[in-house]
Amino acid sequence: MANLTDLSLYIHIPFCVKRCRYCDFYSETGAGVELIDKTLNALLLSLDVSIRRLKPENIGTVFIGGGTPSIIAPASLDRFLRILNSRIGKVSEFSVEVNPESLSRDLLEVLSANNVNRISMGVQTYDADLLSWLGRPAGVEALDRADNMLEKYWQGRLSRDLLASLPGKPDRLQKDLNRALIGEPGHLSLYELTVEPGTPLAGSLEDLKQLPDEQSALDEWFTAMSFMAERGYDRYEISNFARKGDESRHNLTYWRMRPYLGIGPGAASTVPLDDRIIRRQEKRDLISWLSNPTGSYTESILTSEELALEHFMMGLRTSEGLSVNRFRAVFGMEPAEAVPCTVDRWVSSGMLISDSASLRPTSEGMDLLESVLSDIAVESGKTRWPDLCLWPQP
């Protein structure tokens, strides 16, 4: 296998002010400065060991997410980012997730001084009742304060996250979109609220009864899609909208199935190693992860079929779709040769487009991805996948 020329890096900060009622990302609450600093040191150690093992020629993008990275005290974050920068060199996109309640001018200055060029802010909604229903740590005042601060003190790229399919009045999402697009951020993520098993939301029948019915949720979604298009934002991935050139380069590496290293409790990686493609999963438990930050993970070799299904699953989320050349280079066949019946069926119904450059969803097809993927999963079981697939770089 060729050298690892370009690697993307994800760093998971496993701390939050409080747990939101719908969230199933891994994070702990109530951490003090000492535990946070200890974790930051452990993350740097884990990064060093992984880099020595993988030997990437270049790190292309970095995303620090969580959890709530902005919970880190500015002085600690400054120290962490300085050391991190000395290890990774100049990257083309360096994003940090922030939450409104912990955003400060000092924090923004630390980010700017340390090459961070993109902020992704978790808003979810600007509606006071819904913020409390979701159990968000920020109320509307914190959101106002954070938006003002971004306007005054942040010169870099900006994305905001919102949630769809929440209870409430039919025009709620429209109001949130209007507000989130003030200042013309280059990027917006709009996720449908999903009820994850084991979360407080999933355990409350009373709250579940308030969720919109399927038709209302669809109406709201399609109205939002039209509005974003009118405002000049391209839906380049199922839940992500950007002005031209402002797409998340880091997330595109996931959707294009390029190698990425994830460090920190709960993080996953997909990397080439010893002529195999490896999925690495770090433990979702801070204390046990801290006891061995360089080795608290499991690794498995992805089979060709697993890797192919992930190519379909990730590539068909995007408007650009799967590159035919890339798929052929990895699997020795084109996507339409791998699952011909499925491609024929969904092309005929106008949900997929298949040509010599790519296999990609139409805008209607993006919303039917689950059905397309379930057909692909059935048909790929009959495909003769190669024993060993290549992962050409770049």
Ligand code: SF4
């Ligand atoms: S702040 Fe974000 S990561 Fe933390 S609990 Fe809420 S949704 Fe989850």
